[in-house]
Amino acid sequence: MQLPPDDLHRSPRTGYTRAHWETAADTLLAAVEPYATEDRALYHFPGGRESVSGRLSDGLEGYARTLLLAAFRRDERALERYADGLAAGAAGVWPRIEHRSQPLVEAASIALALRLTRPLLWDRLDDGVRQRAAAWLGDALHAEAWPCNWELFPVTVGGFLAEIGHEPEASAKAIDRGLERIERWYRGDGWYTDGDGRKFDYYNGWAMHLYPVLHAWLAQDERLMEMYGGRLSRHLADYARLFGADGAPMHQGRSLTYRFATTAPLWLGALTGRTPLSPGETRRLASGALKYFLDRGAVDHRGLLTLGWHGPDFRVLQGYSGPASPYWASKGFLGLLLPADHPVWTATEEPGPAERADASTPLAAPNWLLQSTRSDGLVRLHNHGSEDVRYDPFYTRLAYSTVTAPSSSYDNSVIVGGDPSRTEIEPLGVGEDWAASRHRSGSGGAVTSVVLARGAVEVRAFRVTGVPEGTEIRVTGWSADAGTRSELAPAAGLSAPVDEPAAPEPAGAVTTDPGLFVVLARLTAETDPEPLAEAATVEVTGTDEFVVRWTDGPVRRVRLDGSGVEVT
Template sequence: LLPADDRALSPHTGYTRAHWEAAADGMLHAALRYATPGQALIDLPGPPSRSGVRSDGLEGFARTFLLAAFRTAGASGKDQHGILERYTAGIARGTLTPGRGDAESWPVIGHHGAQGQPMVESASVALGLRLTAPWTWEALPPDAQDRTEEWLRGALRHQPAPNNWYLFPLTVAGFLEAVGRGDAETARAIERGLALLEGWYQGQGWYSDGDGRSFDHYNGWALHMYPLLHAHLAGDGELLDRLGPRLHTFLEGFSLLFDADGAPIHHGRSLTYRFAAVASVALGALTGHTPLASGATRRVLSGALRHFLDRGALTEDGVLSLGWYGPHAATLQRYSGPGSPYWASKGFLALLLPPDHPVWTATEEAAPAEGPDRALALPAAGFLVQ
């Protein structure tokens, strides 16, 4: 249940940080009801993806762990429901015997293709551990830490898809370096990902998702998010100075692609990730690379979250459905499984902004799309925004 609307602080959406926290808590409690006994997999209801039920269970675990990480890291580790303990236990169990056909072992990370999906999920596991290391990673016994590192290194030793997937090994490597386990292999993964990113940059804040002209929400929730969040967490000023202005420029146009009713533009693939579309908006505020005032930032963030919650994105038992509002098969990709929608967790990156941040304390302002009337050409991505 969400708190009552606060129309004084948030005259447009009624949402405050308390609404975000309550939404995150509700989503986590609903998903965790589907955890296996050892907590290693979260087997959400629905038809399996082409990657199989074991991979789908890992996906449910990893993507909700990312949500738990944003929620608890943003609360300075306060975890009154003991959720991180469950995920820590799940990591220890899932990495005990990877690839074994028992009830809880995680699948091993393979090359892009039939065995590739665990590489995607390794990034959420690594980022979740990086954000919550004092309460998760440091709580793991040394042998469990070693096994987790070995499982994660599969992402560094196998071939990603030729697109944003190269940022998954980068994210894994960034975590390993952050906990003192970096080496030539991790350095190479980071260097490779950043080099490819340069080749994909098309100007005006837009990256193509790999070679060619592939422009959609992946630009914000992957191509900006992973490397810039890595730079922020690592305190890498040089990388922040290089990538941050691109995010600032991107948000000048992208912020116009949210309607007055909060909806992000319905464009591209993986749309079942829904309010993950605001991850880059929150990242701009977190890193200081945004053209938006704090009140306008929260207007876009909360507008998108409320847009989907008000329109049935959660089933009656509180689980994110495979679709756009409610279930909608035409929205999906072949790789979509029951846990896939939980990449919507990326939208909760906003919770990394502390409670006293102006994004949470300023009065909401109108969304950029609400006026004045204008037309903006974004030839780098092939958009004309009116």
């Protein structure tokens, strides 16, 4: 992708300006055009993979998600092409919107795009085309959604149809129904779960906040804006910490192939004025993520977004991922709705949280501890509250980072009796430098876990009960990637460490004595860190108690028992 020269005066961190975002959008839109059908209603991208919904639905997905990009870019010539596709698609080419069907998802992108560009696209269509398109979209008002972020797709369609006066009563009901349903998943502090359970990931930003806030903003509904905008602002205070200094988002959760869609809530906060972030920090984080992926092969030689993370990588895909799925990255171009003279485009870039200082940040709602280090720009997420067994290993590992991916060798796990399963995760609390949880192992035992963090160093402790003496228990650390170093050293009750395993195998230590055991762990990109064993000493003071003495910091006393975890 040929981008403008870097502007290191305005953007000393990334070099990116609005011109870079515009060029990226234009290049992506130009690249997809050859893959449109003759009537422009479907976009069939190569990729060697078809989603579970089938080729026709995948073609609709290609239309809808790239239309969203054209809408954010407000590209009138491109929108003319999509107008042709809308006329053909609504006349019978597109599959109908049915209960829990993929076209419901794509209808939301189409409706949002039409609402955002109404003077440029919708208002210029013939009456017959508008009637057929509204009728096709109207099925979304009555379609049952999957009980997750899908509940917001009828809301988004309803918002547009209500605006144009199509089925106003049904549209209002669809909006109220969807917004009411997501309330049961709000956990406070700006965090939602993606449906029942404790599924915390990027769907918070690119779905659970995006659609309600945009609807409230477009409808000029002050009551809804106060509620959903306030939640977004609170969320962004945490969300900004999920990006590494190199621009990488946290490698956790599902649908990671959407890549820089992670920037959507950052732009949304600036667009609506509901953000704690400065304009320079907002653009630095967003541009950092776009640059991160463009520099690492997210776009192939044809100019197409690939199915994967950097380049093609089927490990990050789900069954619903088809050739056009990556184009939900279009959400990342939301910032182009801001005028060129908006402070988010004119301000000088400011460093993000990972660049400012070492920090351990507790997030109470998901029961996460975020650990970032300025010296190497890494961010680590200690997961003591998020779980979705459908998408393991991207939910159930003990830790994730901005520079590593879950390994097939079960990094960041407690493997009891040869079984690495971690289910029924029960949060036990977080503090300024710690997080704890309890889970059920596949062998039937119960594992209570706590992590304490200082700088890049972690103290991880586990208490395993309910398994026979002689059961092998293996604790693993980080799976190191290129340019990083993983270490793990037993501090109590474990042996046989692998201090520096061959990448990407995780470091590990073992025991056959269920009970309390402790390790020191570290993931770092520093070339010459202090010896891990010198960072802290650990003294076990009872069957469920130990003391951590940080060499350059405080003394922490920890108790793990049947009632929970106490850190003082």
